[in-house]
Amino acid sequence: MRLTLVCLVKPVLHGYFRSSCSWRVRIAFSLKGIEYDQAAVNLIKDGGQQLTEQYKTLNPMQQVPAVEIDGITLSQSLAVIQYIDETRPGPCLLPADPKARAQVRMISDLIASGIQPLQNLYVLQKIGAEKVPWAQHFITRGFQALEPILKQTSGKYCVGDEISMADICLVPQVYNAERFKVDVSRYPTIKRLNETLLEIDAFQLSHPCRQPDTPADLRA
Amino acid sequence: MRLTLVCLVKPVLHGYFRSSCSWRVRIAFSLKGIEYDQAAVNLIKDGGQQLTEQYKTLNPMQQVPAVEIDGITLSQSLAVIQYIDETRPGPCLLPADPKARAQVRMISDLIASGIQPLQNLYVLQKIGAEKVPWAQHFITRGFQALEPILKQTSGKYCVGDEISMADICLVPQVYNAERFKVDVSRYPTIKRLNETLLEIDAFQLSHPCRQPDTPADLRA
Structure with a gap:
């Protein structure tokens, strides 16, 4: 047996x-x-x-x-x-081709190391009164770099035509940008990718407005 | 042919x-x-x-x-x-075992997303006069988290007994800590791993004090 x-x-x-x-x-x-x-x-x-x-x-x-x-x-x-x-x-969240994998990781890390840590709650609490312009500055700086990179790497999604970890990082970062009133329409590739991705079930079901701990007034 | x-x-x-x-x-x-x-x-x-x-x-x-x-x-x-x-x-820079790979990436990202971005040149230029205590604060906070993690994962090196990407991230971060006068002796596992790694040729040859662009007064 x-x-x-x-x-x-x-x-x-x-x-x-x-x-x-x-x-x-x-x-x-x-x-x-x-x-x-x-x-x-x-x-x-x-x-x-x-x-x-x-x-x-x-x-x-x-x-x-x-x-x-x-x-x-x-x-x-x-x-x-x-x-x-x-x-x-x-579905694989990283492509099989090493160069495409590297591009996925580069985009993911640009967001996860280059943008998000500088506008997270703990850092903003330490910045104090100037926290909104501080967050706007670092998100804008990151998006200005991300836009030309995505223009080169993207197809339907961030890298080619398959969803990857880069897309998983992009959408929540655009959500943060919007919270801090950064004008995302200035980055047409970022905007286009975000809109395409937000139509997908996995991105909708996992959205902050739809979680067990989402307060009633923020639910959608 | x-x-x-x-x-x-x-x-x-x-x-x-x-x-x-x-x-x-x-x-x-x-x-x-x-x-x-x-x-x-x-x-x-x-x-x-x-x-x-x-x-x-x-x-x-x-x-x-x-x-x-x-x-x-x-x-x-x-x-x-x-x-x-x-x-x-x-030599492989990530282990074959998925759990060990995840630990290597967790430690690498703790440094690369959780510490380094908050004490890099660009951010410190924006912080201005308070830049040294700012950098010390974020390095200390990171090392306080890293020490108990490394105590669990480390063998001879950061994760077990093989050199990995985690070690590649650790040594340059300790170098930064020392530049900002953070007392590394308060983190015995970090200190021990750093000393062990600095004996290895690859870490010595690549050291900031030994590069083509190292200024003469900082050479060693």
């Missing part, structure tokens, strides 16, 4: 509805068709639930997301997305 | 001796035994050579590094490192 062990434990995403890095992971789970549980970490309530000792054991950086999966706990959204991609069936 | 085309064009690294992201790429080239040319981009001279229109075509983010390789130009150091790893022989 052969025993086949099937992992029945669903991954748990510790995240926040409005966090762009949490949204990236939700899109990836959704594209791959992976069921998961969500544990809400309210970044505002009680002075920030990410700052508790309990959460610190999940992610010592005290940021969202943290993902419990296959017996390990991972933080950093791009590490989570690539882990999911390498261990789960479903 | 069959023609085998061999690419004889060496990659070109556009970088700066003291840039931690350029150093990451130099370590990767060195570990893989890849010959490359360096084109110096002085981030200080002439108001910053990364700001020229000529350089902007290589990297629209106007940051170093940019790497010309195999007919494409890549920016974002982790995208470059993983491209090198996927297309060149030599």
